[in-house]
Amino acid sequence: MSFKVGLTRELRDAQGEPAFGRRALEVLEANPAIEWEYIPETLREITPEVAARYDGIYVNAPKVTRASVAREDCRVKIFARHGVGYDSVDVPAMSERGILVTNTPLAVRRPVAVATLTMLFALTGRLFVKDRLTRAGRWAERTSHMGVGLVGRTLGLVGAGGIGQELLRVAQPFGMRHLVADPYVDDGVLAPLGARRVDLDRLMGEADFVVVACLLNDETHHLIGAPQFARMKPTAFFINMGRGPVVDEPALIETLRARRIAGAGIDVFEQEPIDPANPLLALDNVIVTPHALCWTDECFHDIASTGLRSIVDVSLGRRPAHLVDPGAWKGAA
Structure with a gap:
């Protein structure tokens, strides 16, 4: 059975390439069952329709709210934040739904x-x-x-x-x-x-x-x-x-x-x-500066590698590193 992953599309550069470099995407190859794509929609907030489409979402700019995961057909198991901040994610609402949230504190x-x-x-x-x-x-x-x-x-x-x-x-x-x-x-x-x-x-x-x-x-x-x-x-x-x-x-x-x-x-x-x-x-x-002064090839590669590894871990039933709410982890399904 496949594990579908969506990456928010503002993480691409003007040429449509991943801003963090292609090498970080190799992390996803650790689980052959993973199928990934850039989320087709340009989003300010993760919608219920998007949350029903993916098992894991790698998110940068869009907000993740209680409404994002309110529907019964919500499929998401993990939101992995691209970066250390998580004020754009309603973490208590995610934990209530049994959805994990990770960030990348060491990479930044x-x-x-x-x-x-x-x-x-x-x-x-x-x-x-x-x-x-x-x-x-x-x-x-x-x-x-x-x-x-x-x-x-x-x-x-x-x-x-x-x-x-x-x-x-x-x-x-x-x-x-x-x-x-x-x-x-x-x-x-x-x-x-x-x-x-x-x-x-x-x-x-x-x-x-x-x-x-x-x-x-x-x-x-x-x-x-x-x-x-x-x-x-x-x-x-x-x-x-x-x-x-x-x-x-x-x-x-x-x-x-x-x-x-x-x-x-x-x-x-x-x-x-x-x-x-x-x-x-x-x-x-x-x-x-546009909330980007620390952005370098090194920084973005390390952030993406860490964040995507969290998604891989969840897809394999492993506890991911850097859980924002460690209590949300209930063990492998």
């Missing part, structure tokens, strides 16, 4: 940590300002756009899970002081990484570089808003590499418009894709 740690440093270097080095000066023939103005050194400055992380801890590791050679605001990480984990836990208010006030690296959930929604931005130094930079709704975006826009902080680097937004009329896009003191 180093790429997101490196992407965060990329954003930090671009901001502190005034990279885009200097690019514009050079193109406009304004060479003589370069002394008016001095960069900011890192040694002795303070890096503040809002969230120190796997990605945050990896960032602390890769940032160690740059001579910064490390602060963390995270009520759930153990101090014994932070100490070897040269970091100290503080409350959020203190972190916002002391950090030269504030980086959001936490998950999005009810507790972190709009965790960073006007009161937090008001605590930041006028010389500080703000970077969001986590999820857009962790930040009150209008408050960020107002802070940047008023130039109360030195600048920002934003890879994630409250609405994605971002509205072309979003005021952030008109500001010259923010760098914006």
Whole structure:
């Protein structure tokens, strides 16, 4: 009997090839019973019709809601998320239906940590300002756009899970002081990484570089808003590499418009894709990227290989790695 797998189609590039490379698809060959295809429909949300068609779905952008799996003919046994975040999936609703949800937390740690440093270097080095000066023939103005050194400055992380801890590791050679605001990480984990836990208010006030690296959930929604931005130094930079709704975006826009902080680097937004009329896009003191700064061939291959392996495991009756809700696994059928 075949095990039918659907991949959401936005995972293809402009040529129709898998954005993560063909090599990752070889993982599916571990079970000859697997038949896979790109889901024909372009979806914002997995529909009941799609859920009735496949045993496993590899999902990137579309939401997975209670309505997605509400029908009696729902066939899905696993939704494997392409990436670490799972705020687009109604995990409790899936668990109620006995449907597994997996993510890929290990594959993204180093790429997101490196992407965060990329954003930090671009901001502190005034990279885009200097690019514009050079193109406009304004060479003589370069002394008016001095960069900011890192040694002795303070890096503040809002969230120190796997990605945050990896960032602390890769940032160690740059001579910064490390602060963390995270009520759930153990101090014994932070100490070897040269970091100290503080409350959020203190972190916002002391950090030269504030980086959001936490998950999005009810507790972190709009965790960073006007009161937090008001605590930041006028010389500080703000970077969001986590999820857009962790930040009150209008408050960020107002802070940047008023130039109360030195600048920002934003890879994630409250609405994605971002509205072309979003005021952030008109500001010259923010760098914006399309929730893709960490995307490299290495990153996408590792994500896809891990995610597709979860589907293979379920097809073979094995417990997959990286279950979002471990309690949903009831053993092989």
